Each structure stands twice: as structure tokens, then as C-alpha cells.
Amino acid sequence: MSPLLTVTHRKGIYLPEADLWLDPHFGVERAFISHAHSDHVARHRTTFCSALTLELMKARYGVKEDSTFHPLPMRQIFEWEGWQMRLFPAGHIVGSAMLHLTRLSDGATLLYTGDYKLRQGLSSERCELLPADTLIMETTFGLPQFHFPPTAETVRGMLRWVQETLDEGGIPVLLGYSLGKAQEILCALGEAGLPVMVHKSILEMTEVVAPLLGRLPSYRLFDLAEARGHVLLFPPSGARSLAIRKLKVCRTAMLSGWAMQSGAKYRYQVDEVFPLSDHADYPELLETVVTVKPRRVYLVHGYTQEFAADLRARGYEAWTLERADQMEMSLGLAQKTGPEAGLAEVSSEMQPPLVADSFARWAQVCAQAAAESSRLGKVALLADYLRALGPEEDLALAVRYCAGLLFDPAAGEGPLNTGWAIIRRALQELSGLSDTEYRAISRSQADAGRTAYLVLGRVLAAGMAESLAMDLIQTDALFRRLREARGPVPKTKLLRETLAGLSPHTGSWLVRLMTGELRMGSKEGLIEEAVAEAFHQPAEAVREAAMLGGDIGHAAVLARAGRLQEAAPRPLVPLKVMLASPEETAADIWQRLAGEEAGSLSGHAVWLEDKYDGIRAQLHRMGDRVEIYTRDLKPISAQFPEVTRAAGEIRAEVILDGEIIAYAEDKKLSFFDLQKRLGRRDQADLFLPSDISVRYVVFDLLWQDGRSLLELPLAQRRVALEGIALPAGMALIDVLRVTSAEEIEAAFLAARRRNNEGLIAKDPASAYTPGRRGKAWLKLKKAFATLDVVVVKAEQGSGKRSHVLSDYTFAVRDEHGALRVIGKAYSGLTDAEIETLTEHFTATTLAQKGRVRTVVPDTVLEIAFDSIQASDRHDSGLSLRFPRIKAIRTDKVPEEIDTLAYARKLAGVG
Incomplete structure (x- = not known):
């Protein structure tokens, strides 16, 4: 008996005796490419493939001039350096081929399937299997639950759905990859007589292979204006494309073998799924091994470990070559079989009764708001929910959570410090998923909430979940315990125990909230409008109260009580900064601020300040405490102790707006240098005072000794600011008053010579409007070279x-x-x-x-x-x-x- 060929896996399948790689995804000296999908194609020095695959690669990727290609006809023998090669149809897509390799010295044989299927496809040749001593096969669907229905049955279901959508005035959108699945769908539509529009990428691939496909429907390039009455064929990435969103009557369907999984609609975010696949299902995988009669089987892609164990139990020597590198992870349990194995749908019967102040109710409302396309609809949903809440604490918590806030920003509480790694570890410990399995789910979703939903679905299907009723106050307690827990181990344990008692839906929204990924619309503006509608208050007043008090939750409580007028700035509660709008030229600024329509400037003068390349910072001094906040309201006092020390010498209690800038050897440094300070915890690692000095330049006064100055004109705020004695390390910004566009241009050039970014022009009559980018402040930076x-x-x-x-x-x-x-x-x-x-x-x-x-x-x-x-x-x-x-x-x-x-x-x- 001839010795078996040696097969290794070094980030790809490699045959060392033949010095041949099989479908490597990176460039090598010599490779066989089984088909023209992008995850199997790379640029190699010498490539063996079918003639049609070469044509598709030319059309899709181009061909390097220094590459050598050997396009082999199907079934014909090609001898090369002591080896005999033959290609046979794989049935995967048009042009896909299996490689049958014979070592001429002793007759040892190997069959590499690549991606394949045994059943007759609509757009590809039927697969042909040859006996071989060694079999390398893909096992994408290597679990018993993947037993696809007959293709004709799937096609009938798809066509019935398409016709029903058209009859109801909708536009059916079928989703399939541009090469392979798209042509299979076109062939399925060929007998229906329906007009089809296709995506550009699908049109390009279909044009190459159309002569081989037989009867096709009438198809043409997608045209938004004429889409009604057509079936649309798009790649999966097109499901959420701008074009589809503009066609508001579209219904989408994904065609994939993964449609066999429960929860597939949620995973793909489509209206329907059909199990039309170009891969072998579980019975076909078994049939392959029986037909080839190998002495040894190597498995790649998908459920390699599970299928290898299955084959060994049947008496075959079978081993996995990899740990599911390209696996799209099933969420069903390997020990279960049949279509019921997999992610269980979360029905209303599985949920406990929802009360207004429960976290599950909050999650349900947020999901409904996220699914609602109309902004008015979102506002109405949220307003109804908020109106039904009871105690003030529940209202404040619910509103904060809707805005993506875990704590009251005004309380100065620290961050949760429970990041991605801890969430992932908690989900893995709860579900038993390996790193590879979890990574496959996470990559397929690119969304923390959807990943958590699918992983927790596995827990539910396994019967490992317990029922936990958690209200909003208990949720707040959880976040406080997580924040106070020291180290990843106790945090992980606490989060794991909590998620174990939540439904997949509620748990997924807990993860969304913790990661700041609610994705239910414009968070702040949306919730402000909802609060206003819920309690019949002006939206502008709610927005003003939230900005002044620094907390939308507190603003909601005031709105319900009709006390919005009580909102005011509070020391040690950061305000959103007032922003400047960009203008392109000095003339534009002059026209905007001092033109005939401006009218607000006394004597038609414009105030100019240098725009520094530093860090915008709001400084609060109250009693013995000093805090510094960034423009996004994060505390940074620890990073700038010298500024904090200097501000402690100010005699007044104040809220200042300004910029932190740095110098070294009398030279002004840039934001890049200053940025190194942010996020540093070890003070010994900060700039040495002897090398770099940091200065806080003040340009506005927002609050002083118990009185808000926001409504005062800038000119009056400046007078009050000049009356405060600033200690060393702090400075008052210089103001230049100009009376023409020419003076603005000259001032801009002078600012650039001082190594500043440009100018800020201000209306001296303007009030300070937190968080707004109005026209009272304008910035002139001018475009840098591109x-x-x-x-x-x-x-x-x-x-x-x-x-x-x-x-x-x-x-x-x-x-x-x-x-x-x-x-x-x-x-x-x-x-x-x-x-x-x-x-x-x-x-x-x-x-x-x-x-x-x-x-x-x-x-x-x-x-x-x-x-x-x-x-x-x-x-x-x-x-x-x-x-x-x-x-x-x-x-x-x-x-x-x-x-x-x-x-x-x-x-x-x-």
C-alpha cells in the first residue's frame, strides 16, 4: 500500500512534497485556486485553476503580468514535475473545480474538494467525485441539523414570496453573493417570467458567464427610478444600502444555507430567509466520504471538529486541519439534531410580564424605537413609556439610559470600567463558546448587542438560563457594583450572573447600554423631544435645562413637575461648550458679523481671538475643589495637576472656559504633544515641568460666586473676567477689535505666524449658548494643504x-x-x-x-x-x-x- 501524501496546515493547506498550496488567501510561489470567490483568491507566482475560473479572476481582480497561469480543462490529465493533476467539477459555482492529484512514483492519490455540493445546481456543473487515498474536504455545514430541503422546494417558496410581495405593492429584494449565488437565483427566476434588476457587481459577473447559464429572466442594471414592478437582486451588503432605504416598500430575503438556523432573520436583518446553498449539507458530506473511500480524511472550514468526531465514530480516520478559521458559527448545540437545534426565537410567552419600571420594559421600548423609521414615531413611543413611569428615580434612570448614560453626569461618578474584554469573557463563560466560536459570531454581526443576543440564545436553548426580574433601580445598583468591583474577575462574575437571568433580548440591550451602542436614533435630541412630548413642555426648554444642569434625567424630573425654569449651571457639573461655525474667508466673517444684516455689533467691530492648537477645557472651582473637563465633559484634572494647583489660588468660585496649551523652550507645542497627557494614569510618566510647561488660557466666564453669566453679553462677561486675578500658570486671552475684512485677514496671517491654527471671531453682544454651533462665534482656519x-x-x-x-x-x-x-x-x-x-x-x-x-x-x-x-x-x-x-x-x-x-x-x- 502506497504511503499517504503529507498534508500540513500553515495558515493554509500545504502539500510539501508537491510544493503546492491549496486555496491560500495570501501570495505564494505555487497554488491551486478552486474557484473565483475573493476569500480563495490571491496573487501567486504560479497558479493552477480551471479555465473559467481564470476568466472570472481576470474580470474581477485583474492579473499580474509577472504571474504564470495554468488554466486546466476539466477531466484532462496534466503532468507536471512527477505529478499528475486532473480537475473535476465541484458544483459550488460556475468554474469551481476539485483537484485530483496523483504521485507518479507510487500512485498515491489525493482529492481536494474546495467548496462543493453534490446536488445539481441551477448554474453550475454537477459535482464529480473520484476515489482517493487522502481526502481534504470542506465541512461548512458539518452538523446533522443541516439537511437542506430539495432545491425545487426552496425555489418554489422563494418564487411564491416574490409574487406575494409584488401583489402587495412591494419590491422584493433577493440577496446573494455577486458570483455564484446571484447566478443561481437568476436561473431560478428564469421560468417565472418576472423582470429583474441587478446590482452593478452582479451584472459584471453575470455578463462573463451568461452564455453558460441557459435560460435567464429579462435582467438589467438597477435603476432607482424604475425599480417598482421588478425583482431586485443585490449582494448581501446591499440590504442596508442607500438605494434600498430610498425604496421604502422593499422587502428583503437572504438566500443561504444558514437560513436553517433559528434566528436567521434576526442575524441577517431581513424579512425572509430561504435555505438555498452552494455548499454540501450534512448528508452530502457523508456521501462524499462513502464515495471517495479515503484511508484518511482531513477537514477544513466550518464544523471540522464535530464532523471529524462523527467520521471517527463511523470507522474513518478523520482529523481537522484547523480550528474553524472561516466558520460561520451555528448557535445550536452540537449534540442536538434536526431543525429545532439552534437559537430559539424569543417569543412573548418566554418573557415575564413587563411592568413600566422593569429593565425588560425599557429594553422592549428601545427596540421598538430602533425599529421605527419615523422620528415622530420614535418620539411617540418613548413619550408614552416615560409618561407611565412612577417614582422620580425611575424616570431619571430611564431617561439617562435612553440617552446612553449609566450615571448622573452631575454626580461626578467614575466610569464603569467594564469594557469589551469583560463582556466577552462573561458571555463565553456563560455559553461555553471558545474564542474561535465567539469571534466568528462577533465578526459576523459587528454589533455588540446582536452578538450578545445570539450568544444568550445559545444559553436559552441549552436550558441554562434562569428567570430574573430586574427593575431600573436594580439595574442602577448593578452598574454601581460593577464600577466598584476591583479587577476583571469579580466584574466578570457579577456580569455573568446577571446575564444568566435575563432573556436574550433584555441581555442584549444591557450590553448595548454598557457599550454605548443603543443605535435607536439621535440619542440626545430624540430623548429631549420625547421628554417634552411626554410632559407637555417646550422641547427647547427641556434641551436648555439638560444643558444647564448637565443631566437629561434631572431635566425630565423637572419637566414632569413643570419646574424647568429652575435649571441652572452648577459648579463641578460640566456644561457643553459653545462652538464656533467655520467660515472660509475673512470677507465671509466680516459680512456675517458686521454686515448690514448683522446689526448686533456696537460700532461694527468684530472681536478676534487666536485659535490655539491645544485642548479645549472647562475649569470649575468650588470651595477647595478644582475640576477640569474636556469638551466632551470628561474629567482630566489628574492629567494636568499644575493647572489644578494654579486654579486653586483663584479667590472667586467660578466656571471658566478656555484652552490648555503647552510650551517647551519658549516654543509653543501642538495638540499632538499635548495629547500624550490624556489617558495617562501614572503622574511620573507625564511631562517634566523642567521640559514642558502647561498654561491655561481663559477666554470666557460662565458662572461666578453663585450667579450664572450665560445670558449676559460677551462684552459684559469679559469685564467680569478681567476683574478676576489669575495666578501664574493661567492667562487671559488677548482680544483684538477690528473694523474691516482686511484687518481680519491681516490678523489671521499674524496668528499663523505665531504658530496658531487661525482665528475665532465673536459677536461681543452674544450670550453663551452651551452645546450650540451658532453664528455668533465663527472660526477662520483656512484649508491646509491636502x-x-x-x-x-x-x-x-x-x-x-x-x-x-x-x-x-x-x-x-x-x-x-x-x-x-x-x-x-x-x-x-x-x-x-x-x-x-x-x-x-x-x-x-x-x-x-x-x-x-x-x-x-x-x-x-x-x-x-x-x-x-x-x-x-x-x-x-x-x-x-x-x-x-x-x-x-x-x-x-x-x-x-x-x-x-x-x-x-x-x-x-x-
């Missing part, structure tokens, strides 16, 4: 962008031609542009690790930014402050991007 860069990595977004690649890492080119990363940006593009780039980067992925894809560097972006500094964060040695995408430069090629030398010159380090 950089043309190339995208090297694309990352999956989160929240409403969890279905697209929205975060882009980009690079410039060094003097040797190598790409050097200089930053990352995620703002500046429209939803439509992001969706277009997602399609492109998905198709041009070179490697993937978690949520991040390394992509072909062929997309040029123009990046705007506030400043550029030396930094060791990236391999370019530079970093951009506030980078944002100005444009996609389709007119430029990667060879035309900016150089590292130019970027260093802009940074002043060239």
Missing part, C-alpha cells in the same frame, strides 16, 4: 456601517517607491461612495485579518487635515490630525500620489 494618498487597508465599519468597508488606511510613497502608512480616515464620503468602495475593496482583497482587509493599492484619495506631525504611530514617521476624505481621485493613478518627502516638508521635519 495629500493625495493610496488606500492600503479597508476596515468594516460599525453601527449603521457594519455592512460596509468604511474605514480606510492610506499611504504615501517613500524615496524608494515603497508605500508608507500616514493615517486612517472614515469621514467625508457619501453612503453611495462608501458602498461603491466596499464593492471594489471586497473584490480586490489581498488578505483579511478579522475586520481589516489588505487591498490592492489602486484607489487614490485626496485627504484634508488640520495639521501633520512627526509620530511613531505609522511607519511613515508622520501622523495627520483630524484627517478626512475630500475626494476620491478617479483621475489619478497610484504612481501619482504624494511622496513622503513632500509630507515631511509640510510637517516641517523635512
